[in-house]
Amino acid sequence: MGWRPPSVSRPRPEDDVTTGVYRSHWMIIPLQVIAVTLVFVALIGPILNTFGAGWVVMMAVAVVFGSLAYALPAWWYGTFGLREDHLVVHGGLAMRSSREVPLSRLQAVDVVRPLLMQVFGMAELHIEMAGGDGSDIRLRCLPRNLAERMRVAVLAHAAGLPGRSPEAPEWPFYRLPFLLLLGALTFRVPVLLSFILLLMLATAGAVFSEYGVIGAVLPLTLGLLRYFWGPLARYTDYYASLSSDGLRLRYGMFQRRMQTVPPGRVQAVRVVEPLLWRALGVARVEANVAGYAGARQGESATLLPVAPRRRAFALVNELFPESEAAYVPLVPNQSPVPSMVGVDERLFVSTRGLFCLVTEIVPVERVQAVRLVAGPLARLTGRMAVDVDTPPGPVRAKASGREAGEARRFLDALVEYGRRARVPSAGTERWATRSTLTRRPGTAGPGPDRPESRPGESRRPRFAEAGAGDRERGGPEPEKPESGGTGVSDAPAGGRAKDRGDTPGC
Amino acid sequence: METSDPTPPPSPAPQDGREQPDGRTRPDEPSRPFDAAFAPPANTSWSRVSPALAWYRRIVVGALCLTAGGVGAPLLFVWTSWPLAAAWAGLALLLFVAGWVLAGLFRRSWGYAEGPEELYLAYGVFVRQLVVIPYGRMQVVDVTADLLEQALGIATVRVRTAASTADTRVVGLPLAEAVQMRDRLAARSESFSTGL
Numbered sequence: 001m002g003w004r005p006p007s008v009s010r011p012r013p014e015d016d017v018t019t020g021v022y023r024s025h026w027m028i029i030p031l032q033v034i035a036v037t038l039v040f041v042a043l044i045g046p047i048l049n050t051f052g053a054g055w056v057v058m059m060a061v062a063v064v065f066g067s068l069a070y071a072l073p074a075w076w077y078g079t080f081g082l083r084e085d086h087l088v089v090h091g092g093l094a095m096r097s098s099r100e101v102p103l104s105r106l107q108a109v110d111v112v113r114p115l116l117m118q119v120f121g122m123a124e125l126h127i128e129m130a131g132g133d134g135s136d137i138r139l140r141c142l143p144r145n146l147a148e149r150m151r152v153a154v155l156a157h158a159a160g161l162p163g164r165s166p167e168a169p170e171w172p173f174y175r176l177p178f179l180l181l182l183g184a185l186t187f188r189v190p191v192l193l194s195f196i197l198l199l200m201l202a203t204a205g206a207v208f209s210e211y212g213v214i215g216a217v218l219p220l221t222l223g224l225l226r227y228f229w230g231p232l233a234r235y236t237d238y239y240a241s242l243s244s245d246g247l248r249l250r251y252g253m254f255q256r257r258m259q260t261v262p263p264g265r266v267q268a269v270r271v272v273e274p275l276l277w278r279a280l281g282v283a284r285v286e287a288n289v290a291g292y293a294g295a296r297q298g299e300s301a302t303l304l305p306v307a308p309r310r311r312a313f314a315l316v317n318e319l320f321p322e323s324e325a326a327y328v329p330l331v332p333n334q335s336p337v338p339s340m341v342g343v344d345e346r347l348f349v350s351t352r353g354l355f356c357l358v359t360e361i362v363p364v365e366r367v368q369a370v371r372l373v374a375g376p377l378a379r380l381t382g383r384m385a386v387d388v389d390t391p392p393g394p395v396r397a398k399a400s401g402r403e404a405g406e407a408r409r410f411l412d413a414l415v416e417y418g419r420r421a422r423v424p425s426a427g428t429e430r431w432a433t434r435s436t437l438t439r440r441p442g443t444a445g446p447g448p449d450r451p452e453s454r455p456g457e458s459r460r461p462r463f464a465e466a467g468a469g470d471r472e473r474g475g476p477e478p479e480k481p482e483s484g485g486t487g488v489s490d491a492p493a494g495g496r497a498k499d500r501g502d503t504p505g506c
Numbered sequence: 507m508e509t510s511d512p513t514p515p516p517s518p519a520p521q522d523g524r525e526q527p528d529g530r531t532r533p534d535e536p537s538r539p540f541d542a543a544f545a546p547p548a549n550t551s552w553s554r555v556s557p558a559l560a561w562y563r564r565i566v567v568g569a570l571c572l573t574a575g576g577v578g579a580p581l582l583f584v585w586t587s588w589p590l591a592a593a594w595a596g597l598a599l600l601l602f603v604a605g606w607v608l609a610g611l612f613r614r615s616w617g618y619a620e621g622p623e624e625l626y627l628a629y630g631v632f633v634r635q636l637v638v639i640p641y642g643r644m645q646v647v648d649v650t651a652d653l654l655e656q657a658l659g660i661a662t663v664r665v666r667t668a669a670s671t672a673d674t675r676v677v678g679l680p681l682a683e684a685v686q687m688r689d690r691l692a693a694r695s696e697s698f699s700t701g702l
Binding site (some may be wrong): 046130267290365367368369370371372373374375376378379382384388389391392403405407408411417418419422423481 | 539540542543544545547596623624632633634635636637638639640642643654667668669674698
């Protein structure tokens with residue numbers, strides 16, 4: 001892997017961000033004023049121009065001063081700072097607001113640098129909390145190094161460490177080659193069809209000099225921009241790494257993003273394999289994170305845009321330690337829509353889809369609610385579904401088309417496993433103070449925070465040697481004695497999740 | 507049929523809703539597997555909700571049908587002919603009767619059971635659901651009662667989890683019971699709490 005360790009900048013004493021009060025860079029004022037003035041001139045300008053150009057200039061100057069009169073105090077009063085492990089954000093001008101955020105509850109931290117911000121050396125810091133839409137905190141237009149140091153301090157506080165601790169070291173996990181991204185994004189049925197259609201239309205338009213084809217070319221082009229160019233620009237130069245602060249993702253061509261998802265914050269994961277991608281052996285990994293609500297779901301829910309299948313499942317194993325999605329026994333259903341589900345004491349796994357294969361994985365301890373649903377036709381067909389509710393996101397796990405008795409047993413098993421897996425002391429706040437995540441081979445044993453260590457815990461430590469992880473795990477390996485393993489020995493015809501690609505009909 | 511059982515039941519949960527471990531049999535639980543799937547958890551039985559819930563629904567349906575029939579039929583009679591007005595009134599009456607019957611069915615379909623670590627709910631006439639919410643996953647528990655509910659002396663306990671899809675409520679509880687239940691659930695959600 002052509003990866004060099006990033007140069008680690010030690011925090012200098014004067015770089016200490018844990019005390020003091022900060023505000024956005026003053027550059028935000030001219031940017032806001034220019035933006036408002038441009039919008040005003042573009043919208044109202046043509047109307048004013050009928051009275052004469054002088055009016056346009058005069059009104060524009062008035063708008064400049066008006067927006068300046070707002071932006072300047074708004075900038076001055078919009079401050080933020082760390083108070084112990086709380087982040088205090090002041091804002092608002094007409095209605096002053098002051099938010100104090102317990103950082104131990106944070107769900108994810110993103111540093112975003114849109115193109116314009118990159119030009120000026122600025123960055124945005126997004127701190128996602130679990131409260132859904134509107135609960136996130138966006139600190140805009142920060143100097144880049146301030147944003148980076150703030151991120152480190154925020155994550156340190158969230159991990160339960162002092163805010164001055166240096167950034168946690170990271171292990172490279174996956175770097176996405178540009179050619180693979182380009183190839184995989186092209187090699188999809190809708191995109192290929194659109195390309196072919198576009199070419200045919202363009203040819204027809206050129207040959208018969210018929211301009212009506214523009215009516216069809218335009219929506220096609222827009223669709224391609226959205227579903228081909230969008231992800232391409234977005235995930236260029238994609239790099240994922242693992243640290244004890246969780247998964248770190250860096251990507252983007254025009255908008256650089258650096259996303260940090262702390263351990264235990266991923267509520268559910270799905271691995272999506274479109275029809276043609278299965279021939280390439282690649283997959284996409286998306287996740288439900290409680291902080292990514294509303295519009296940010298689509299932006300941030302993708303953890304791996306394109307990755308070899310084995311890498312994708314290796315990431316799932318990293319996200320849900322001490323469990324193995326591939327070892328959950330799966331059972332097919334007998335309904336026309338094929339799907340397979342299975343549950344063991346750690347994970348709920350379901351796969352479905354005829355063309356686009358979707359594997360959904362939910363740790364049983366993170367299940368919010370389980371529901372057994374029998375629709376109007378269920379009395380006739382005798383089939384019902386078990387829904388597994390998770391925080392909102394792309395993953396909607398369910399076991400559909402199950403017979404009544406089977407569905408109820410499945411629900412009972414899910415509830416029972418969830419009951420055992422939910423340990424009140426094993427919350428995810430302040431993860432660095434818990435011994436389970438930093439376990440090393442020498443110290444493998446029950447930590448002080450985990451009185452009940454499960455059998456079979458002598459597996460490799462979670463975040464160490466992550467780079468070599470899939471090599472030892474991905475190959476054909478013999479049956480490992482799994483922890484507990486009640487559901488493993490009598491694995492039925494459905495097989496293992498790892499062999500799913502070869503099963504007929506999937 | 508169960509050659510491929512994914513989930514050997516981890517606990518000796520009753521697979522059949524009829525027989526309770528304490529020997530009680532409940533005659534109102536049929537033996538079909540469909541209904542057995544909606545049986546209460548082990549060692550409990552469904553607590554039923556107040557009959558006032560049925561009256562709540564009947565009053566709402568009745569008011570709607572009365573308004574639609576009482577306003578629509580005379581207007582139709584004035585503007586068009588009497589058969590249309592009669593048909594309209596008949597339709598409103600039919601809807602009212604259907605709503606009346608459904609309200610009773612809906613009330614009887616409701617059941618809740620407080621397990622050791624989960625709250626079980628069962629409800630629905632056309633779409634039957636059995637919802638299991640672990641106490642540790644409850645984020646907000648509140649009691650609401652609108653004007654009509656207040657007049658009938660019932661209230662609704664709403665339970666919210668981090669999953670926005672799970673709009674889980676217990677409707678039609680007597681007010682005092684609802685308040686007690688809210689306090690119980692809140693206390694348990696605190697003691698079983700595991701974070702998000």
